[in-house]
Amino acid sequence: DAGITQSPRHKVTETGTPVTLRCHQTENHRYMYWYRQDPGHGLRLIHYSYGVKDTDKGEVSDGYSVSRSKTEDFLLTLESATSSQTSVYFCAISPRSLETQYFGPGTRLLVL
């Protein structure tokens, strides 16, 4: 597995609370991505980053923000969690935009 870790791996939170998920890589890849995985929807891109402080929105970005202050870290924040954000969140990395993406182990988030 590529050097990608996600923290926390599991989280239970309440509606309305802020939540931050962290993705950390040791591969020095330029691109980093956040996806959510839901039954019947597959994987959907939330946000991605193409360099430090360079980010862009994906298909389902509403309610999420991201930050990347270092090459190795990409943070996903749910400003005010809702039950519809209960999901499994995957981080991925790639050296270039059209290259193979390598995935982290995922974070299971339950919003009550």
Next chain:
Amino acid sequence: AQRVTQPEKLLSVFKGAPVELKCNYSYSGSPELFWYVQYSRQRLQLLLRHISRESIKGFTADLNKGETSFHLKKPFAQEEDSAMYYCALSGNTPLVFGKGTRLSVIA
């Protein structure tokens, strides 16, 4: 716009039978196409991409630009092939995934 369609949510086959997981795409340019696999409660991992034209774990996939398809095939299914399979396309934006097909290989 980029779009990937996997028409089957679930595909069940007997061990030793041939497998074909369907993938159709919509993209006006020249796409990069991938198949990813996710075994139970594990991370997604690349199975193969079309430009490498190699066989991984006995799976192959051919890009058919005329039919805009990238079907995944294996001549003889094994129980360890049971997993979720995602077709993905990379065009002028990051990867777009299909909704996935769950393959169940019955002993």
